[in-house]
Amino acid sequence: MKVQVRNLDKVSILDCSGDVDLYSSPRLRESLLAEIRPGGPSVLVSMSGVAYIDSSGIATLVEGLQLSRQTQTRFGLFGLRPNARSVLELARLHKVFAIFENETEAVENIGSTSSGI
């Protein structure tokens, strides 16, 4: 799995690709925890390159969500493939996360301000 961070105006986008599992999720966690901080930009995770995500990957995203609430950082996901979306739905987390179809929609909704979600 790879995580690349892009810094746009008031929003950081984490581009994830590959499998997010017990082996790789610590890398995603490290990147998320570095980006989500008080007074920091909004944070979006691009999931379009994620072919597989397990419970440790989901736990990492939930941890990011919780940290975003603590730090008043807007946080969201976009580009979920059907498998990842199904897994989130099964775990009833699809309504907990702010999920968008694509980057444009996500940036429009999440990237416009630095707090509120």
Add this chain to the structure above:
Amino acid sequence: MRIAIDSEPRLLSILRGVVRFCAREAGFSSSEAECLAMAIDEAAANIIRHTYAGRPDALLALEVTHFADRLEFILEDWGPKVCEELIHPRSLEDVRPGGLGTFFISSFMDECTYDRDFKDGNRLKLVKYLSRKGSPCNEGSSSQSG
């Protein structure tokens, strides 16, 4: 088919590949195969994290047997005995990191039992029937394996 790997998280992708292959060979759809791969991945990850406490040099084995009506997966480890009573899916109302692995295993598999006669560690049998409807894997998802 039987495969044994070291208890290294980076090797879990090998197990997932084996399960996808066996599931497709047995006649499961690609989305069902993906769910089965996830269930076995979660069970193996639990062995690595809990039974072996993250030790990377222990052994775990997966045996897959195709019967006419089902696939049986046997996962073996040689760690301390698991306390079955402590293993149960957590409430989904509780939104917090962790604890979802057992939930996914029980959601994707039809049977999940420990072999009490296996003395040297733990032997977990997971069964998926070919014809049973109502699986969460069949509810509109398509496969995108990695």
